[in-house]
Amino acid sequence: MGEEVKGEFEPRIIGFTCNWCTYAAADLAGTARMKYPPNIRLIRQMCSGRVDPLFVLKVFLRGADGVFIGGCHPGECHYMTGNLSARRRYSMMKKLLESVGIDPKRLRMEWISASEGIKFSDTVKEFTAQIKGLGPGPFRHIETEGKEQK
Amino acid sequence: MVKGDMYLAQASDEEILKQGESGGAVTALLKFALDSGVVDAVLGVKKRDGNNRYDAVLDLITDPEKVIDCAGSLHCVSLNIARNVKEYLGGAKQMKIAVLCKPCDARAIIEIAKRKQINRDNLLLIGLNCTGTLPPVVAKEMLISEYEVDPNEVVMEDIEGGELIVTLADGTKIAKDLLELEKKGYGRRDNCRRCNVSIPTLADIACGKWGVKEGEKKTFTEVCSDKGAEFIDNAIKTGVIKVEPPGEDAIEERKRKDREAIELSNKCEAEDLKELREISLDDRLAYWLHMFDRCIKCFSCRDACPICYCKKCFLEPDRGYVKGGEVPPDRMFHLTRLAHDGDSCVNCGQCQDACPAEIPLTRLYLMLNIKLSPMFDYVSGMDVEQKPPLIAAKDEEASIDDIDIFLVKGEAGEVVPQQ
Numbered sequence: 001m002g003e004e005v006k007g008e009f010e011p012r013i014i015g016f017t018c019n020w021c022t023y024a025a026a027d028l029a030g031t032a033r034m035k036y037p038p039n040i041r042l043i044r045q046m047c048s049g050r051v052d053p054l055f056v057l058k059v060f061l062r063g064a065d066g067v068f069i070g071g072c073h074p075g076e077c078h079y080m081t082g083n084l085s086a087r088r089r090y091s092m093m094k095k096l097l098e099s100v101g102i103d104p105k106r107l108r109m110e111w112i113s114a115s116e117g118i119k120f121s122d123t124v125k126e127f128t129a130q131i132k133g134l135g136p137g138p139f140r141h142i143e144t145e146g147k148e149q150k
Numbered sequence: 151m152v153k154g155d156m157y158l159a160q161a162s163d164e165e166i167l168k169q170g171e172s173g174g175a176v177t178a179l180l181k182f183a184l185d186s187g188v189v190d191a192v193l194g195v196k197k198r199d200g201n202n203r204y205d206a207v208l209d210l211i212t213d214p215e216k217v218i219d220c221a222g223s224l225h226c227v228s229l230n231i232a233r234n235v236k237e238y239l240g241g242a243k244q245m246k247i248a249v250l251c252k253p254c255d256a257r258a259i260i261e262i263a264k265r266k267q268i269n270r271d272n273l274l275l276i277g278l279n280c281t282g283t284l285p286p287v288v289a290k291e292m293l294i295s296e297y298e299v300d301p302n303e304v305v306m307e308d309i310e311g312g313e314l315i316v317t318l319a320d321g322t323k324i325a326k327d328l329l330e331l332e333k334k335g336y337g338r339r340d341n342c343r344r345c346n347v348s349i350p351t352l353a354d355i356a357c358g359k360w361g362v363k364e365g366e367k368k369t370f371t372e373v374c375s376d377k378g379a380e381f382i383d384n385a386i387k388t389g390v391i392k393v394e395p396p397g398e399d400a401i402e403e404r405k406r407k408d409r410e411a412i413e414l415s416n417k418c419e420a421e422d423l424k425e426l427r428e429i430s431l432d433d434r435l436a437y438w439l440h441m442f443d444r445c446i447k448c449f450s451c452r453d454a455c456p457i458c459y460c461k462k463c464f465l466e467p468d469r470g471y472v473k474g475g476e477v478p479p480d481r482m483f484h485l486t487r488l489a490h491d492g493d494s495c496v497n498c499g500q501c502q503d504a505c506p507a508e509i510p511l512t513r514l515y516l517m518l519n520i521k522l523s524p525m526f527d528y529v530s531g532m533d534v535e536q537k538p539p540l541i542a543a544k545d546e547e548a549s550i551d552d553i554d555i556f557l558v559k560g561e562a563g564e565v566v567p568q569q
Contacts, residue, residue, distance in 0.1 A: 017356040053489040054471060054482070055466065061481050084543035091556035092493055092522060095468060099492075100485065101435025109553050115333040138435055 012140075013040045014059045015124075016051045017069040020078040021113045024071025036121035037128040040068060044112040048072070048109075049082025053093050056107060060097075065137035066106045069126055070120070071088035073111040082112070102138055105130065151386075156401060158361075158368040162543040167367065169221040172359040175369035175391050175545040176250070176276060177221045179355070179381075183248045184214040188381060189274055190245040194220030195229055199353025203304060204286040208234055210247075219248065220569070221264045223308040228283040228339065230500050232258030232268075232456035249273055250405040253350040254498035255417040258456035260352060261494050261538075265459045270534050274381065276372070277350025279358025281309040281411050282342035285503070292336035297324050297442030308393040309338070311407075312414060329418075341512040349404075349409040352532050354378030361396055361404030363378075370396060370404060379398045423517055439481065447479040450504035451511060457491040464490070484511075492518040493539050496531040525556045 017023040022043045029036060045051055048071025051100050056067050069090060071083040087109070092102040108130075161167045161174035163181075170177045183189045186373040191212045196219045198205040206227040211217055232255050235242055241262070251259065256277050263270035284292075284307070293301045297316055307316040314337065315325045331337040350356045361370040371393075373379045385391050396404075426434060451463060452458050464486050467474030471482045495515040502512045523529055526539035536542070547555070 005430045020327070048320055054486055057485045057489060058471060058482060060484070074551055081543050081548070084547045085541060087547070087553065088526070088540050088543060088556065091525060091554070094491075094557060095521040095525070096485075096489060096492060096518055099429070099434075099514065100438050100523070101433070111551065111553065138432070 003017075009066040009090060009132060009136060010047065011039045011128055011136075012063065013066040013068055013124075013128060013131060014064045015040045015042045015070060016045050016048070016055065016067075017070040018048045018072055018078075018083070019044055019046050021072040021076070022048075022110075022120065024114035024121040025070070025112045025116050029121045032117055034117060034121040036124040039128045039131075040124050047077065047079050047082035047130050049077070049079065051086060053089050053096070056093055060106070060137060061101060061139050063137065063139050064143070065140060066108070066127060068124070069107075069109040070112050070123075071109070073113055074095075076113065079141070087145040103134060105134060120149035151373060151380070151383045153373055153375055153379055155373045155379070156396055157371045157373075157382075158396050158400070159357075159371045159391045159393045160368045160390055162392055166218060166221070168368075169218055171222045172362065172369045173367040174221060175371060176278070176357050177217055178390045179252070179276065179385055180211075180220070180248055181214045181217045182385045182388060182440065183274060183381070184212070185216065185390075185500045186384060186388070187250040188384075190247070192248045192250070193231065193235065193239070194218075194250050195221045195224060195227065195231075197224065204301065205292055207480040210239070212280050214525050217306065221341045222306075223278065225282075225309070226284045226286040228499070228503065229254075230454055230456065230498075232257040232262055232498075233454065233500070235259060235273075236267050236456070242272040245272070246272045248276060250276050250278060251353060252278055252283070253347040253352070254280075254345065254531075255348065256350045256353045257496035258498050260531045260534050261496060263461070263534050264536075264538060267459065274377065275350075275353035275518050277353030277356045279349050279356065279360060280345075281336035281348050284337065285339050288336055292331065296326060296331060296334070296336060299324070311410065331420075339499050340422075340502060340510065341497050341516070344415055344422060344512075344516060346412045346415040346419075346496055348409055350374075355382065358404075360407045361400040363400075370400065419516070419520075423513060426513065426517060438514065440483075442481055442534055443478045444507040444509055445483065446507055447483065448504065448506060449479050451501035451509075452487060454504040455487070455491060455494075456498060456500065457494050457496070458487070460490070468554050484509075484514075488514065488518065493522050493528070494530045495519045516531065 048069055051069050059067055071086050077083040090109045097104045108127050112120050161178035166174035166177045180192045191210050194209050195206045196209050198207050204226045206224050208229055226504035231251055256275050257308050262268045290301045293299050303318045304316055305319050308315045312328050313325045314328045315323055328337055351374045354375045356372040356374050357369050364366045373382055466474050472480045498515055499512050528539045
């Protein structure tokens with residue numbers, strides 16, 4: 001994390017975004033020159049339903065401070081019900097994180113359609129501020145190995 | 151006869167009546183199932199070598215005369231019936247089997263059936279009431295040190311009204327308070343303490359002795375499905391069992407005992423999970439990480455878990471989640487299992503029984519399951535038609551925009567008190 005200013009905590013947030021909506025919204029936010037914190041790293045998925053709970057867990061265990069999932073509004077899923085499954089998994093994950101002792105507030109989900117660039121940048125601002133308030137994630141000290149685990 | 155009917159049943163056969171514990175109705179029914187060809191085999195539990203109450207084996211019986219070997223209940227054994235049906239009997243896809251099961255076994259079978267790894271249609275589930283089982287080695291120790299009897303003298307154990315009652319060969323009965331014993335580290339298995347399903351109404355027939363008068367050799371039988379109704383009808387017609395309707399007081403008595411058992415389990419659950427619930431998130435995480443680090447990666451929990459459904463396990467090194475050859479394994483090992491099975495855990499305790507490092511896995515799973523169950527309005531293992539909650543998105547959900555529809559309002563952001 002070369003860009004971190006020494007002394008101040010800069011959260012590392014991983015965002016799983018749906019190709020058809022939130023990823024496009026992020027793109028829109030970018031082309032419209034909207035400002036939002038650079039703490040979020042987006043990983044494009046074809047659908048929020050593709051976000052396996054294991055992705056979230058692995059990301060936390062590898063040192064992320066927060067995880068964001070962005071999907072299409074209910075009823076607008078490109079694959080009909082992918083986002084509905086995602087919402088169920090997200091609800092389960094909140095409780096799972098709480099059961100093992102990871103603050104569930106570190107996980108956030110939001111519906112952001114392709115036209116909602118402002119909502120995307122606002123959400124990222126808000127979430128980054130929230131994670132900053134919570135402090136470093138429980139596995140932040142772990143150095144990522146930077147190579148594919150086999 | 152229809153679903154919901156209740157009877158006091160008794161075997162007609164003299165020999166079975168003598169050998170069976172509560173009138174031999176279950177044994178008679180199983181024998182009838184084989185005789186009449188309703189099933190190809192019976193999966194029962196019998197004492198090892200015919201006399202060892204503390205060790206038992208599963209037996210696939212095809213000879214009706216041998217069914218009697220399984221007569222009598224064993225409290226010190228908890229075999230993994232569901233997993234055995236799935237792994238070693240081909241998920242009952244090729245043969246019809248009558249399975250004797252405790253509530254947790256039946257629930258596990260139903261959960262596997264939902265995942266299409268057991269054919270529920272080929273199974274006749276004969277459920278037996280259960281108020282808990284004891285770990286065999288601990289039970290023996292307890293009998294020697296607390297009851298001061300020779301474990302081999304014991305002919306019957308029973309858990310009734312919060313007491314563990316042991317009957318010896320000469321007819322002496324010794325009763326001791328169950329919770330007192332459990333405080334000393336004896337008593338039931340860890341998960342059984344917190345189990346709140348005592349009457350397996352999710353099986354085809356639920357049998358037990360609650361509601362039967364003291365000293366009477368009869369079995370209280372409840373018909374719980376159409377398949378069970380048809381089967382019992384035929385059994386009565388052939389005359390293998392004699393039935394009489396239970397009185398109002400008997401039904402009430404059974405209900406009362408069930409309520410008492412649920413109250414006791416709720417009390418134990420509150421007691422056992424109190425500390426874990428109250429400590430801060432950081433302490434909780436530290437506790438579980440400490441527990442996970444005891445893991446020697448033997449895969450026993452995975453192999454024992456009846457719910458573990460992946461054909462190709464995510465814990466294998468080539469799946470990229472858990473590195474091969476590392477002990478203790480990556481934390482993903484236990485978290486993956488929790489994410490996969492937490493919503494459908496039936497609290498059978500097989501994982502914890504199998505764990506050589508004694509990680510209190512059932513507490514972790516139960517803690518999660520208790521939260522998920524009301525959220526998704528889903529009790530695992532109760533209804534074979536109900537899909538597992540994570541894949542059961544309903545059409546009407548498509549018109550609800552709220553992210554937190556399953557979470558209690560305001561809970562998503564405020565689950566944890568602010569420091």
